[in-house]
Amino acid sequence: MIQQVDNPVLEVHDLTVSYDKKPVLWGIDLTIPRGSLVGIIGPNGAGKSTLIKSVMGLIPLGSGYAELFGKSLDEVRDQVSYVPQRGTVDWDFPASVMDVVLMGRYGKLGLFSRPKKADREAALTALRQVGMETFVNRQISQLSGGQQQRVFLARALAQQADIYFLDEPFAGVDAATEKAIITLLRKMSDEGKTVIVVHHDLQSVETYFNWIILLNTRLVASGPTEKVFTQQLLQETYGGKLTLLSEVGNLLKKGEFPNREKTI
């Protein structure tokens, strides 16, 4: 069940990504319609984070490409926002909440120019949207997990993008934060923004998302929630890796084979 759409905001074409020669994503082909709230679902090690990282150009691709709004990432960076996993940064870094949210303005500012008053205002607005306006000058080391996630989301909002990629925004946050975040994501999607979320908790999938990508190294399904979120497809996603596929993957790693004949 892989549903393709016309005029997609995101197109992933024949994407293969390997770590240390072993493919973690294999031949992914998918398209996402504008304005959808997308959940990327799959077991641990399925390549969920890898998928959005490769769309964001953070890891080298083995094959294929990703296009946003029908263009390459470099042409539309201004419209794209990426929220890394909360645990990837050092929250003991000497910075305040405002410092971090202002980083969301750096893309628009470009190199060498300092944030201006308007940027501070945009950052404040973003903080208000996530309910953190009273924490402006707080040191980030003093925040709870949920507050850290809200700050990350505020930084993304300050980018004023049209498509958002969020890596596990609900991991390790309190119930109030989870609710605040999903409300905000729904609102963004209602406003025509596309929101793509790596998600772990199967229980909330149906209520949170209207488009679902099921992933386990290969693409199992991509389509509207009601068509994709079925017992059978979930079984296929979580029912272990395809044994033959992972054996071939191991062979590639062992033999140090390239996974496409021509490599650059």
Place this chain on the structure above:
Amino acid sequence: MNDLLQFLSFEDPNTRYVVTGTVLLAISSAIVGSFTFLKKKALVGDAVAHAVLPGVCLAFMLAGNKNPVYLVVGAFITGWLSLVIIDQIVARSRIKEDTAIGLILSTFFGLGIMLLTKIQHSGNAAQSGLDSFLFGKAAALVGTDVIVFSTISIILLVVVFIFFKELTLIAFDEDFAKSIGFPVRRLELVLTTLTVMAVVIGIQAVGVVLMAAMLITPAAAARFWTDQLKVMLLLAAIFGAFAGVFGAYVSYTAPAMPTGPWIVMIISIIAMFSFFFAPRKGILYKMVKQRRIQKKIRDENILKMFYQLGEVDGDFFSSRTSDILAERRELASGQLSSGLSRLKRHGYLKSEHGSWQLTIEGKNKGQRTIKLHRLWELYLTQYLHIAPDHVHDDAETIEHIITPELEAKLEKLLEYPDVDPHMSKIPYES
């Protein structure tokens, strides 16, 4: 003492040169080092510092003299080369960064020492003083050296100022920096180049062996005092400069003494001091805080004891001797008596003829502690399904930290219960 006064008066133009040079290079290496410190690449500075030695020696062999420009260029080339090789080893093999740094550091330094020995036996008269690059000699910073090194220091500071926003971002969140299209590879190259330059100009005063300390230690010390990046950079610069001036002084008064070890000792003492005495992050502060918590717990336990005795005989305000109190609870006698007199000082207890009794405030405080204890026991049995005989120890701690807000929530949630899981009455304020 006269030496010191004469040194501080800067009468001797040489002193002025040496001090200006050392301070500038100490400041620039502290500032550049702050960014490598925040990027958790502290060891990289050490690798560069050792790797510049063969460059210095080769430059001398080719040029035949100690012209600082040649030496700087030579040092820069091998220092930079070492970082490129470390990068390549990490990218193309299974060797991890710490191992690669260890390998390259020792290889380059070994090569440097070989070349240095060869030069020393070559009979070239110009070579004397080249060995001061090992442990540093601030007093050797004279004339053109100072001008060359100071210029580079100032260039470094200007570059950091220009790249401040970018360097901060790649130190905090590299993936995000890439995602907004910042040229992260090239920015890292800038930071690498700054690190190499800071080392190159620092080695004259501090020496290659200990140069890493000038990059890392001021930043590490400054981090203890502040959570603001700009303040941290300023403090690192001040600490570095202070150590630099001191090093210059030692070099001035005792020319035979290598400067590097002295500078490093001073900056390390500053770091140790910060480690122990900085507010909030220092060890001493944490110890004092722990002691305060211990005292609070002890005081509340004593008041609780008075209240429990009152529950037994129905009179909360009768006098108790310290012997009776000591029987009820295991407390070192010193702790009990100091706790009693502290509670008296604070108005929770009164004393007469060696026996003690609660004041109204003391009774209320003891009662609240008991109430929280019993409420918490009930909460644990009802909401966490913990057996009633397992809840006491937990409640012994929690009773001391529940805030009035949580207290109100707890009461409401449990609907103002009358008794705890052991059927003891839960006392409310009347």
